[in-house]
Amino acid sequence: MEKEEELQESATPCLHLVSAFFACEPPDFVISYAREFGGGSITESVQSFIWNGCINKSDVKYNGPYLKRFLKKLIVEIESNGDVVLDELYEKYIFCLACVKDDELAKGNTRMLRRFSFLFPKDCSQASSCQILGKLEVTLQCSLNMLEGDTGCSIWPSGLFLSEFILSFPEVFSGKSCLEQVGSGVGLVGVCLAQANCSKVILTDGDLSTLANMKLNLELNQLATDMLGHTQINNTVQCLYLPWESATENELCEFMPDIVLGADVIYDPLCLPHLVRVLTMLLKREDLNLHYLNNGCKEHLNGNTHAEHLSPALGQGPVAYIASVIRNIDTFNCFLSLAEKAKLIVSDITDTMKPLDLFPYLKSYERSSIRMFKISYLCK
Ligand SMILES: C[S@@+](CC[C@H](N)C(=O)[O-])C[C@H]1O[C@@H](n2cnc3c(N)ncnc32)[C@H](O)[C@@H]1O
Known part of the structure; x- marks a missing residue:
């Protein structure tokens, strides 16, 4: 034996x-x-x-x-x-x-601590550019009830996929001045964005209990990174309340993200018009700049912080990466049609930008059902 x-x-x-x-x-x-x-x-x-x-x-x-x-x-x-x-x-x-x-x-609202280990292949260049030695461990408080916190207190497969995507292509995210995630849930993507050396990460959600859980999860992982001597992620990750229905252009103007992210947010037909409106406002950068100039907000554009965010985006425009399981084709087609009307270009990049399989031990995680979409605003 x-x-x-x-x-x-x-x-x-x-x-x-x-x-x-x-x-x-x-x-x-x-x-x-x-x-x-x-x-x-x-x-x-x-x-x-x-x-x-x-x-x-x-x-x-x-x-x-x-x-x-x-x-x-x-x-x-x-x-x-x-x-x-x-x-x-x-x-x-x-x-x-x-x-x-x-x-x-x-009772249905029992929480538990789940530790997700991202296992990188040996000598993986992606891991070294994120300063990760072999594996990255992220501990998250999750609910056993998938619907708790308007679905935001548990981890969804597209969130795992988006996290793998970020850590597989850290160069896409590294050094970007501002990133923001809509419907961030437990905050796993935020921890990965911080690992990919983004200079600023803003996580948002429209549910207050989800937001409280997300903040706790960021704190849990700040301790882990401190112990390893990495950058303190709490300095760069912010959590904000952002319901899509009431988000205004002025509010979104404050963010100016280079990259917008979302995972498993295309599922409720009633929310889709609001989600598409938010995505359009975040991606329609040049029009947003004009809006600011016309509305007497020049100081925002001239101030160092926002000028820095705008300059890299003026030439190429911000993009969104949205990971999604297509559970209902009618709902998804409704999203595509609303996006087209809003002049958003949606490309399926699942097969051209395949992330590494960093969770080889998660048998319950079905990667094959997840699609990754890159979305940008059609300028002309
Ligand atoms: C299915 S969960 C996905 C959570 C996380 N992105 C993941 O992949 O694990 C959907 C998330 O979107 C948020 N959400 C749903 N409708 C929203 C709305 N109208 N405004 C803002 N957030 C919303 C929920 O609170 C929840 O966190």
């Missing part, structure tokens, strides 16, 4: 097992890595590894419901294979039974 010391966390099945566990993947998926790791069964040394590397490092206070479900499945799996279960696993499960009540889950 292999010894626990021989099971190194850097070995692929090991790394995938630990990464999937901390991302709170469905227990069956995590257990399948454990089986692979043990050559077909969850041996005592694999159990020891899971105990030391996963369960013992997980906080029952935050992730009790997940831990309870995971331990139950793990124990059943080991027992049904006729193997011996380590005492520690039984004891922890009994502890979880006593302190995690099922009705907490039933």
Whole structure:
């Protein structure tokens, strides 16, 4: 039988097992890595590894419901294979039974901490330009209820895809003076933008509880980057309340982003006209400048901060990158038609700018269903 010391966390099945566990993947998926790791069964040394590397490092206070479900499945799996279960696993499960009540889950607004590890291939140039050594870990408080906070308190597949996109093409984002995301949700994209060395990142959402959760997540990750000695991201990431319905041109004029981002924001037909209006105002840079000049806001344009933001964009214009799962083709076609009327050019770049697969261990994440769109304003 292999010894626990021989099971190194850097070995692929090991790394995938630990990464999937901390991302709170469905227990069956995590257990399948454990089986692979043990050559077909969850041996005592694999159990020891899971105990030391996963369960013992997980906080029952935050992730009790997940831990309870995971331990139950793990124990059943080991027992049904006729193997011996380590005492520690039984004891922890009994502890979880006593302190995690099922009705907490039933309330539907239970939060948990999910740690997403971006695993870069060896000698990856993208990782070095983001000053990342092999992997980047982002911890996020997420809701178990996908609809909480107007859907913004949980992580959506397009958010994962957009994050992979940013870290795969950091040169597109690096040094850009202002970026802003509409419907930012848990804030994962903001953390990645900061890693890609953007000089300014503004995250926005139209739901106040989502915004509060997003701020907490940025704080959680500021600590992580501080400990590694990287730039403090909180200096560059701002969170703002921006409901698309009431956003005004004057308000958006303050942002002047070079790049606008969005993930999983094309789903509600009622919101689409407002979303397209916001995108148009953010991308229609030259007209916006004129608006400012005509409305006596010259000081904004002449002041250093905004002049810096405008100059790189005047020649080429800002662009938007929107990642989306097309769940309803009518809704998506409605978006395309509104965009066309607003003189927005929407190009599908999914196949021409393929991001790296940085989450090889996330079996629940279906990349193939996600499209990436580049959007710009047709000037003439
Ligand atoms: C499906 S979630 C996607 C969240 C995040 N971008 C992700 O991919 O994980 C949609 C997000 O858009 C925000 N949103 C929906 N309608 C909005 C509106 N009318 N104005 C501003 N934000 C809105 C929600 O609060 C939520 O955060």
